[in-house]
Amino acid sequence: MKNILIINGHPDKNSLCHSLAESYKEGCETQNANCTLVNLADLHFDPILHYGYKQRTDLEPDLLKMQEAILNADHLVFVYPTWWGTYPALLKGFFDRVFLPGFAFKYRENSLFWDKYLKGKSARLIVTMDTPKWYYSLVYKSPGHNSLRKGILEFCGIKPVRITAFGPVKSSADKKRQKWLSQVRKLGAELR
Template sequence: MGKRIAVIVGHPDPDDNRYGRVLARTYAEAARRAGHEAREIDVGRLDFPLLRTRAEWNAPGALPDSLRAAQQDIGWADHLAIFFPLWMGTVPALLKGFFEQVLRPGFAIAATDDDARYHRLLAGKSARVVVTMGMAAPIYRWYFGAGGVRGLERNILAFCGIAPIRTTMIGMIANRNDSARKRALDRIRRYGTEGR
């Protein structure tokens, strides 16, 4: 039996030729061919405000209408496949703003009686994070410690209960030749086929 997969395209630029968008499409198409259900959430084409206060984040029923379908798709999914480019060492601001909006209390987390801990309401879901970047991936991972990506994994996804979280970093995007791009696409296609 196939998985239910939400493919989150986190590139703010809506240009379909962006390599990260090509990777996301490749993953979704391979997942569908293998018998999984895949729904795509294109963050770069959504219009929503950024949150500015804790009160806005906690407000019941305050999710913008433009994000209701995206939140429903995340709730429906067994697995999230998240694709984004590394910008200034971390997640693009638009994608971070998207997660702040959709992963609200009552949907992704719930306060416990002592208010110091939270129930993780998205437990049981897994994730694949695919990050493209201009630098070599080992330099980002080992020299810079991959802090921006680890923040997404630990402080957003795992905080909501998502596990396991697997990460794929694809570096040197501007300098990749056709053979290297094909190898990366083949790897992403395999992940989509396997639903992981």
């Protein structure tokens, strides 16, 4: 049985992102997958890495549980809005605090290279945005997609990382949003 961990990075649970995360979970459940949905807004943790990596900050119990859930997952799904070209501070803080050296990766001594500790896992990003997708790609060069896919997930060994983006949200009608929810439900049913 495949273990799927869905992480909703939108701080507001009454959001399109929350509905998309729920739709993905509904799709997974049609395949009897072991599927867990976590809303970061429900977790209790300080999202700030106060000392960088020079001094370790003890992880809160919720973050310890998330590390365990990540290790047990075969497939990770991150659902979040694009804000200021990337993702909400809550999601960034989650990565800063959870994807630590020794857990997600480890630099090799006297080397430019590192060991990737999260190999064997795949991921999907489900992203909403108010910018048209073509504009985000051509003009902005997809900074949020690149940061999360290459700078965090692939850096830690997670591959492949697929991206599904929806937008512009602010001008979308309910019919369009229902189509997006259906599309995400189908992705969940395909377990990818």
